[in-house]
Amino acid sequence: MSVALDSRAHGRRDRRPEQMILFSIARQAFLIAAEAVKEIRSTDGLAGVVVEFENSQIPKVRHLIPSGPRGRYVVSGCTHFHLPATRPTLALMLRQFRAAVLVDSVERMAEVPAVYPLPLAFSGEERIWYRGLAYLDEHIIPVVQPGGFLTREEFDRLGAAAPATLPEVEPQGSVQP
Amino acid sequence: MSAADRSAKSFVLAQLGDRRFALPADTIVELAPSLPLHHFPHTSPLLVGVIVRRARIVPVFDAASVLVGKRSSAHHFYLVARRDVGKASELSAIPVDAECELTSAELLPSEAGRPRYVRGRIAVGEELIDVLDFESLVSEAAAAEQGGNRQEGAG
Numbered sequence: 001m002s003v004a005l006d007s008r009a010h011g012r013r014d015r016r017p018e019q020m021i022l023f024s025i026a027r028q029a030f031l032i033a034a035e036a037v038k039e040i041r042s043t044d045g046l047a048g049v050v051v052e053f054e055n056s057q058i059p060k061v062r063h064l065i066p067s068g069p070r071g072r073y074v075v076s077g078c079t080h081f082h083l084p085a086t087r088p089t090l091a092l093m094l095r096q097f098r099a100a101v102l103v104d105s106v107e108r109m110a111e112v113p114a115v116y117p118l119p120l121a122f123s124g125e126e127r128i129w130y131r132g133l134a135y136l137d138e139h140i141i142p143v144v145q146p147g148g149f150l151t152r153e154e155f156d157r158l159g160a161a162a163p164a165t166l167p168e169v170e171p172q173g174s175v176q177p
Numbered sequence: 178m179s180a181a182d183r184s185a186k187s188f189v190l191a192q193l194g195d196r197r198f199a200l201p202a203d204t205i206v207e208l209a210p211s212l213p214l215h216h217f218p219h220t221s222p223l224l225v226g227v228i229v230r231r232a233r234i235v236p237v238f239d240a241a242s243v244l245v246g247k248r249s250s251a252h253h254f255y256l257v258a259r260r261d262v263g264k265a266s267e268l269s270a271i272p273v274d275a276e277c278e279l280t281s282a283e284l285l286p287s288e289a290g291r292p293r294y295v296r297g298r299i300a301v302g303e304e305l306i307d308v309l310d311f312e313s314l315v316s317e318a319a320a321a322e323q324g325g326n327r328q329e330g331a332g
Binding site for chain 1: 218220224227229
């Protein structure tokens with residue numbers, strides 16, 4: 001059964017169809033706007049590149065990818081969404097934020113007709129995590145907010161904890177979305 | 178309790194586990210059949226996911242975990258109610274275990290010491306049934322969960 005959701009019932013929504021990446025973490029599906037992802041890299045390709053650093057305040061970040069003068073923080077998708085730990089195989093390198101998100105798999109690209117607001121009943125961290133909800137293949141799937149993986153304050157705290165100098169590296173195993 | 182509160186009103190009787198509860202009928206939109214429950218990560222207390230009903234995304238609250246002390250396992254029906262959230266209003270659903278009944282009764286005061294989400298009681302046959310305030314139920318569950326989290330964090 002296919003259902004077209006009533007946009008009037010959900011108030012304002014993003015009306016333009018959008019290309020999105022359908023990915024999964026701990027068997028949970030998520031969507032992210034394709035234009036928010038700069039590239040997708042395999043974690044195998046990152047293994048010899050990432051810098052580990054001590055950071056007890058923000059447990060979801062334990063690695064940094066040397067990239068530019070300040071590097072890119074690697075966010076564990078499992079820890080971020082409070083999901084069971086898994087072995088991520090891919091990293092989504094975000095376009096507008098110095099962050100990469102570890103995910104288990106990328107399923108496919110999908111055209112999402114609309115993003116509906118998260119119901120107001122949801123009042124926790126998910127209001128930062130998600131832009132809204134999408135209806136795809138008869139499932140309701142959260143659409144992640146790229147800026148929700150690390151807040152400005154978290155960037156500042158990570159900046160204070162990160163190594164002062166980073167090695168130069170060549171990217172390996174990357175895919176453009 | 179005012180005289181207006183005490184006059185006969187309509188209530189929807191819902192079965193959760195082995196107990197029956199009542200909700201004011203004017204807050205109930207419909208009794209929906211069993212529908213796929215969509216889960217995704219979140220941290221809001223009592224919420225178990227969303228259903229799609231009449232082209233709307235409706236959040237589902239597991240009221241049974243507060244009212245009867247265990248989570249609903251099989252969601253046979255969803256009681257869909259209108260709920261005020263701040264200045265807005267949106268639909269919310271509670272899984273219930275059997276078809277609901279509509280009854281008219283006088284709202285009686287609740288017993289001392291009952292939770293704040295119990296607005297009062299109604300007499301149905303020889304049974305006295307708690308009348309729930311959905312809004313208070315959700316906010317008290319949220320407060321209880323936050324208190325529990327703080328204790329866990331402290332311990």
